[in-house]
Amino acid sequence: MEAKVLQGMQSSTWIMRGRIVMRKQDSSLQFFQKSGEQKWSEVPASCCFPTSKRRSHRLVVLRVSCSSGNVPASVLESGSLPTLLDESKILKNKAEEMEPYINGRCIYLVGMMGSGKTTVGKVLSDALGYSFCDCDTLIEQAVGVSTVAEIFEQYGEGFFRDNETEVLQKLSSMHRHVVSTGGGAVIRPINWRHMQKGISIWLDVPVEVLAQRIMAVGTDSRPLLHQESGDPFSRIMKRLSTLLQERGEAYGNADARVSLENIASKLGLKDVCNVTSTAISIEVLSQIEYFLKK
Ligand SMILES: Nc1ncnc2c1ncn2[C@@H]1O[C@H](COP(=O)(O)OP(=O)(O)O)[C@@H](O)[C@H]1O
């Protein structure tokens, strides 16, 4: 870890004792500390300095080149933390604005394995005050096993797909849920009839990013990636590319598409990996708005 000592307040954003310190336009300071997953909340300056020394305290600041919780170093170093804080507020406002129009309909997130349906689904459901559910988990519960991989191994893919359809049928009569579907839910037309009761969103993520994400967590829970030979990354890439080719059109049935590349270019981010699940959730709501207005 690179650590550099800066005397005084040369930088506008830095980390101090696990807190983010930002210098405002008027040179006063704002302090933020982590108060839960992905949440930074402002804390009064009095919590950051011992009362007796507050006035005379001379700042010695450690500027560190490392990640802090879910905030990547690149984001901290780019000084774009306000963007993260703004994103949470924008999401909350957008969710409040859109909730009456969504009017209790379930939101179905579709997309390839690793596209972030579960991660984004949780953030989005939280913002809307909806429940989150994951189809794979519901299938595991219905079958009475602990992993999808076990279902594939013991009963085969056809059995898994039948259960997937049953789960989607049950969900179609429910309200106020954000649903993370399995990557292959789009291949059966009957599943679309169930999902049409709600609003479906395709999370479109470049295949290289999918492969990187899956490499990071391993393929244990994704049995369809167990089949190719070669080194792990090219094996995952090959299999994902084939599946995407087979399913591309089916994902296009969704009511709206949210493209990670489009969000990155809107936000001026060179690397799509820096697009947060909050930014993606905002885009989901914007695309829902666009779809409902059509
Ligand atoms: N916006 C994102 N940025 C970085 N990593 C992400 C993002 N969204 C998801 N991930 C990571 O990618 C992996 C797959 O995400 P997940 O939500 O489980 O995808 P899915 O449910 O579509 O299979 C997880 O390890 C998750 O932490």
Ligand SMILES: O=C(O)C1=C[C@@H](OP(=O)(O)O)[C@@H](O)[C@H](O)C1
């Ligand atoms: O793409 C697919 O066919 C599948 C995706 C998986 O879900 P995730 O998309 O949540 O990984 C899971 O349903 C099963 O392994 C099959």
